[in-house]
Amino acid sequence: METILSVQDLEKYYGGKNNVTKAVDGISFTVAEGQFMGIMGASGSGKTTLLNCISTIDRATSGHIYVRGTDITELSSKRLSKFRRSELGFIFQDFNLLDTLTAYENIALALTILKTPAREIAPRIKLMAERLEIQDILQKYPSQMSGGQKQRVAAARAIITHPSLILADEPTGALDSKSARLLLESLETLNRDLSATILMVTHDAFTASYCSRILFIKDGRIFNELQRGTDTRKQFFDRIIEVVALLGGDSTNVF
Amino acid sequence: MFSKIAFKNTMRSIRDYAVYFFTMTLGVCLFYMFNSIGEQQAMLVLSETQKQNVQRLTEMMGYVSIFVSFILGFLILYANRFLIRRRKKEMGIYLTLGMSRFRISGMLIGETLLIGIFSLGIGLLVGTFGAQALSVFTARLFQADLSGFYFIFSREACLKTVLYFGVIFLVIMAFNTVSVSRLRLIELLYADRQNEKYRVKNLWISVAVFVLSILCLGTAYAIVLKDGMFQESLSTAVILGIIGTVLFFFSLSGFLLRLMQAGKKWYYKNLNMFVLRQINARINTAFLSISVICLMLFVTICTLAGGMSISNLVASQNEIDMPYDISFTCYPVEDIQLPEDMGARMEEKGIPLGKYAKARSQVTVYMTDISHMEMAQGILNISEIDPLVRPYFEEEGVILRAVSLSEYNSAMKACGRSEMRMAEDQYGIISPAISQNTMMQDLARQIMEDGKTISLGGKTYTPAPEGVSGNSVTNRDYSGTWILILPDEAVKNLEISQRVLNLMYKDGVKEDEFLNTMDYELAQNASSADTAPIYHMYVSRQQEIDNALGVRIMVLYLALYIGIVFLIVSAAVLALQQLSDVSDSVGRYALLRKLGAEESMVNRALISQTAIYFFIPLLLAIVHSIVGLTVVNREFSILYMGAQMLEGAIFAGTIFLLVYGGYFILACLGSRAMLRRTRR
Structure with a gap:
């Protein structure tokens, strides 16, 4: 399998000479094509900083990030925009849909930014909508949708451009448990059927149990790593809880 | 200490203040220019009759200035309210830090004072030069002789300006103090989270209303063009015109959206979709104020063009044959x-x-x-x-x-x-x-x-x-x-x-x-x-010429004064609305960037949005004016395009471009700065 993402000795420091905060302190890992990878950690562990660096929203202090072999820490800001729109897809905790656009237009926006020819847009959205079961709400505005529907629209927007990597930052954070489960199942489907590579940040063990591999981060360093292997989700969840207990963070049992 | 915070804050939010500052400075400048006319004429060679005319003109400008100061006062108050709204969060933080309301309003007063003094100073400075230019322009336009070019600073006009604007500042300070004392902490801290609910409107209704508005406007134009100005049908035409204008802006964005959606190729290109939706979202709530602005621009154009033309009509009456130096008549x-x-x-x-x-x-x-x-x-x-x-x-x-x-x-x-x-x-x-x-x-x-x-x-x-x-x-x-x-x-x-x-x-x-x-x-x-x-009476050639000149200056200056004030008000309100809209949708623009839209793409979207917002009301106002002036011209045959008229038109056009374009550029720069600041 091809390596999609490779992070090498990534460091991100905040602050000045005398009071340095090491938000990310020498993290290295790789993600292969088709992996559904989770990053877990407590608040302040540096997981969001890590994601921001990978998503090029923030710049790393040192180290390298390769996406399909390109070192994105060395790109100019113009190339970065191009990289973002063609290689990355985003799913945010608060959906980040434009409330002035319909669901259809929100999804189309990702394509128009990519300068996709207009005639290709409709069939691609139709296909994606079927896969995520949002055909019925395409003409609705975000204010007319439920949270779960919004997040699935956001997922559709993230994946319609066929990005190399989908970055999800606490995607279930603002959803009720039923919607969360629906969304995660959709992500799982996308991962399985389209072999989409997903990198998901979460602090929720249940959400994390949908991943195939999980990195645990504490104080800016990798603390532990779990592979799901052939476990059932229940078994995997229990193993996650053990690590989380070790981490001294979240320990909610949703089963 | 507090004056320091106030000063720093003002400097930091200088871009926010740009529109406010520009408006104040323009207001002061204009006010001084038109109030110093009396003293400025010292440069010109004047006869007795002309001196009387200048006296009358000065008095007239004094009365108009009261009206103008009210309008400018309200405008400045409006701009100030916009600024306060943008700084709610900042003030919330001061309050949580334990700063007393008294001190916060003290800080705001300090800021207002600072801006006030700066804009007064710069306005007066620019106004002094402007007044000189106006005198030269007057002399040229009316072929009066300059007795010599020297610098005139009118103390009286200066004091009057300081007095009038001082009162406006006092009102603003009082207003700020009251609004600070009414602030609620919870609202302040979450001020940026309250976004407007987006109301969904059926686009087909927009299309129907748009057609209706065009019918209204068309009927109004037809009535005026057919019946002219002095028929009873004029009021019908005016009412239809106003209704048509309001409906036009109510439905325009929806109609355009419908139209563009039909042309998929254009709609789904770059950020066009986003821009149109953005405008549509705003016009839904702002169509009334845009209609008022459009009608105000219409009045402005008619005042400027009409003023030029009437003053020209008066001048051309001079060309009625007067072969004798003086003629006495008995009946x-x-x-x-x-x-x-x-x-x-x-x-x-x-x-x-x-x-x-x-x-x-x-x-x-x-x-x-x-x-x-x-x-x-x-x-x-x-x-x-x-x-x-x-x-x-x-x-x-x-x-x-x-x-x-x-x-x-x-x-x-x-x-x-x-x-x-x-x-x-x-x-x-x-x-x-x-x-x-x-x-x-x-x-x-x-x-x-x-x-x-x-x-x-x-x-x-x-x-x-x-x-x-x-x-x-x-x-x-x-x-x-x-x-x-x-x-x-x-x-x-x-x-x-x-x-x-x-x-x-x-x-x-x-x-x-x-x-x-x-x-x-x-x-x-x-x-x-x-x-x-x-x-029984005599008609002296020289007196006739002088009187005509006096009336001409009066009409022209009145038109310029009122026209420019209206122009400032319309453009400033548009700019402020654009800025407040951008500050409300900063999050939307940030999302575009995250989705990978290039900086230049986002900027282009922002500028085209501002441009549409500025020029659509202007466009309709110009169409209104063309119809209106055609009718006026036909009734009075006054739009006689002599060389002087052309000069006047160029002068008015330049002013229009400077003021309107100035505000447009300020709105563009201000909104871009706002986006840049919230990038991280």
């Missing part, structure tokens, strides 16, 4: 005898005409029983004639007056113009051009070429060859009605309409001196036994 009143020789009668009263006049001529104007309609019978189709002179030719119309050939020729000889020759049974017509309009003169020529004969006292007269004269027998004959030139015999039995004495001054005679001498002598030699009049 027969009841049975009082007119003096046989007006000049002799004046000298009899002690007025030394010979000392001042190098030539004089007396003309008696008689009334005939021939009407204009009778003259033009068979030549003129009444329905085709210009509405200005149509009344002359209607049933019961105006009759022709007449002068004798010898008196006419003596008047021509006195003012050095060519005399007329004709046989004993011929007649001529006097028909001077009015404001370069030779319509009546051409008609007279046509009638004479047609060989129209007239009969008076049992005798028949035929047209004299070359019998049409453009030379008046008295100064300033406004009416443009025809006067016949008849052989001396023919007028003998006609009724007298008026008697005129025309004078030509000797070289170097000052008119003011002559008139003073005349007044003095007449007062000295008055006697109650006198019944016959000396004269």
Whole structure:
């Protein structure tokens, strides 16, 4: 399998000479094509900083990030925009849909930014909508949708451009448990059927149990790593809880 | 300490303050310029009459300034409210840190004071230079002489400006203090989370309403164009026009959206979709204010263009023939005898005409029983004639007056113009051009070429060859009605309409001196036994020119003053609304960037949004103005495009571009800065 993402000795420091905060302190890992990878950690562990660096929203202090072999820490800001729109897809905790656009237009926006020819847009959205079961709400505005529907629209927007990597930052954070489960199942489907590579940040063990591999981060360093292997989700969840207990963070049992 | 925080904060939010500052500075500058007009004229060479006119103008500007200060005051208050809203969170943080409300309002007062002093200073500085430029412009436009160019600073206007704007600042400070005392902490801290609910509107309704608005506007235009301004239907047209404008902006964005969605290729290109939706979202809530702004721009354009044109009309009336330096007129009143020789009668009263006049001529104007309609019978189709002179030719119309050939020729000889020759049974017509309009003169020529004969006292007269004269027998004959030139015999039995004495001054005679001498002598030699009049009125060429000049300056300056103030208000409100809209949708733009839209793409979207927002109201206002000015022009024939008119139009256009374009650029820069600041 091809390596999609490779992070090498990534460091991100905040602050000045005398009071340095090491938000990310020498993290290295790789993600292969088709992996559904989770990053877990407590608040302040540096997981969001890590994601921001990978998503090029923030710049790393040192180290390298390769996406399909390109070192994105060395790109100019113009190339970065191009990289973002063609290689990355985003799913945010608060959906980040434009409330002035319909669901259809929100999804189309990702394509128009990519300068996709207009005639290709409709069939691609139709296909994606079927896969995520949002055909019925395409003409609705975000204010007319439920949270779960919004997040699935956001997922559709993230994946319609066929990005190399989908970055999800606490995607279930603002959803009720039923919607969360629906969304995660959709992500799982996308991962399985389209072999989409997903990198998901979460602090929720249940959400994390949908991943195939999980990195645990504490104080800016990798603390532990779990592979799901052939476990059932229940078994995997229990193993996650053990690590989380070790981490001294979240320990909610949703089963 | 607090003055330091206030100063730092003001500097930091200088971009937010840009529109506010620009508005204040422009206001101060304008206010000073138009209030210093009186003193600025010290540069010009002025006669007594002109000085009186300047005095009147100064008074007028004083009254208008009160009105203007109210408008500017409200505008500044509006801009201030926008700023306070943007800084709610900042103030919330101060409050949580334990700063007292008293100190916060103190800080705001400090800021207002600082901005106020700066804008007053800069406004006055720019205004002083502006006033100089205005004087030069005035001198050029009205061909007055500059007695010498020197720098004038009007203390009075300066004090007045400081006073008026000081009051405005005080009101704003009071307003800020009240609004700070009313703040609730929870609202302040979450101020940026309250976003407007986006109301969904059915696009097909927009299309229907849009069609309706076009129908309304079309009907309004048709009514005005057909019926003109002085019919009762005007009010219907105005109401339809207002409704049409409001509906137009209510539905425009929805309609455009529908239209563009049909053209998928364009709609799904770059950020077009986003821009259109963004505008649509805002116009849904702001259509009323945009309609008001559009109508205000319409008024502005009409005021500026109309002011230029009316002032030009006044100027072109100067071009009515005034061949004499001064003409005195007597009218027969009841049975009082007119003096046989007006000049002799004046000298009899002690007025030394010979000392001042190098030539004089007396003309008696008689009334005939021939009407204009009778003259033009068979030549003129009444329905085709210009509405200005149509009344002359209607049933019961105006009759022709007449002068004798010898008196006419003596008047021509006195003012050095060519005399007329004709046989004993011929007649001529006097028909001077009015404001370069030779319509009546051409008609007279046509009638004479047609060989129209007239009969008076049992005798028949035929047209004299070359019998049409453009030379008046008295100064300033406004009416443009025809006067016949008849052989001396023919007028003998006609009724007298008026008697005129025309004078030509000797070289170097000052008119003011002559008139003073005349007044003095007449007062000295008055006697109650006198019944016959000396004269009833006089028309002096110089005074007429001066008065016309005065009216012209007045109309022009009023139009400029009010027009520019309206312009500032419309543009400033648009800019502020654009800025507040961008600050509300900063998150949307940030998302575009996260989705990978390039900086240049986002900027282009922002600028096109601002441009559409600025130019759509202007566009409709221009269409309104074209229709409006066409009608006004037809009713008054005032839009006469002379070289001076062009100069005025360029001047007004430049001002328009500077003010409107200035605000447009400020809005673009301000919103871009806002996005850049929230990038991280």
